[in-house]
Every structure is written in structure tokens, then in C-alpha cells.
Amino acid sequence: MYDQPRANRPQTAMTFDQMLERVRYEGAYPTRERAAESVHNVLAALGRQLTGDERVDLAQCLPVEAALTLTAQIPDTTPLTGWGFVKDLAERTGGTPATARWDTGAVFTAITPLAGPDLITRILHQLPDGYPLLFGQTDLRRPQPTAA
Numbered sequence: 001m002y003d004q005p006r007a008n009r010p011q012t013a014m015t016f017d018q019m020l021e022r023v024r025y026e027g028a029y030p031t032r033e034r035a036a037e038s039v040h041n042v043l044a045a046l047g048r049q050l051t052g053d054e055r056v057d058l059a060q061c062l063p064v065e066a067a068l069t070l071t072a073q074i075p076d077t078t079p080l081t082g083w084g085f086v087k088d089l090a091e092r093t094g095g096t097p098a099t100a101r102w103d104t105g106a107v108f109t110a111i112t113p114l115a116g117p118d119l120i121t122r123i124l125h126q127l128p129d130g131y132p133l134l135f136g137q138t139d140l141r142r143p144q145p146t147a148a
Contacts, residue, residue, distance in 0.1 A: 016063035027106030042107035047073030061114045082130020
């Protein structure tokens with residue numbers, strides 16, 4: 001079932017070291033260790049939110065070390081909004097919401113080209129409101145009609 005490549009899957013591979021350098025650059029982190037800490041924290045948090053094919057497909061796009069961090073997490077039963085994701089990450093890491101948002105942006109910027117636009121779109125459709133902004137995109141979801 002999964003032995004055939006999915007349509008529009010990017011072919012560009014990245015090593016974990018290259019991923020850390022990308023995150024270090026995007027996050028302006030002073031050390032490689034700080035970038036690695038952000039990668040593991042953010043991907044663990046994302047692993048608690050993603051389920052199904054999107055989770056599997058994203059793991060296949062990532063370097064092995066990053067994929068293991070993502071898939072080692074048990075998905076939460078209650079999905080978090082984008083803001084809830086940032087607050088939860090801040091609480092778990094002992095940081096502030098501002099630093100958690102910064103870390104998230106740096107890591108998501110690095111994984112977006114690995115996943116490609118089709119998978120990112122599928123991931124964003126699975127997650128609650130607020131995640132497009134974390135991935136550096138506009139959040140153009142249609143407002144839900146209110147009951148009269």
C-alpha cells in the first residue's frame with residue numbers, strides 16, 4: 001500500500017545535519033545544540049497533533065532522526081489550535097510563548113520544503129485553526145456561519 005511513491009512528493013533529501021543547519025540559520029540560534037533542541041521539541045509537539053497518512057507521509061520526508069522524534073509521540077485525543085500548540089510547547093519546554101513561536105517557525109520553515117506544498121496543505125486541513133500562520137502562510141479558512 002505504501003510501497004509506491006505518492007504524487008507530488010518532493011525528491012530533495014536532506015540529512016539531519018543539514019536540517020539542523022537550516023533551523024540554526026532560520027532561528028538565528030547561536031549553536032547547533034540549540035537548533036537540535038528546537039527540532040526535537042517542535043517535532044515532538046507536532047507528533048502529538050498529527051495522525052493518519054499525513055503523519056506517516058511527513059515522517060517519510062524527514063531525516064531519520066527527525067522522523068523518529070515525530071513518530072515516537074502518541075497523538076493527543078484533543079487537538080490543539082495553533083495558539084494552543086504554542087502555549088503547550090512553551091509549558092513543556094519551560095520557555096515563553098514568544099520563544100516557542102520562534103522555535104516553531106524555524107522548524108516549520110525547515111520541514112516545509114521537505115514535505116512539499118501538497119502534503120503541507122493536507123496537514124493544514126487536518127489540524128485546527130491557527131496552524132497556517134505557524135507554517136508562514138496566511139490563514140484563509142472560511143468563517144463558519146453562526147446560528148441565528
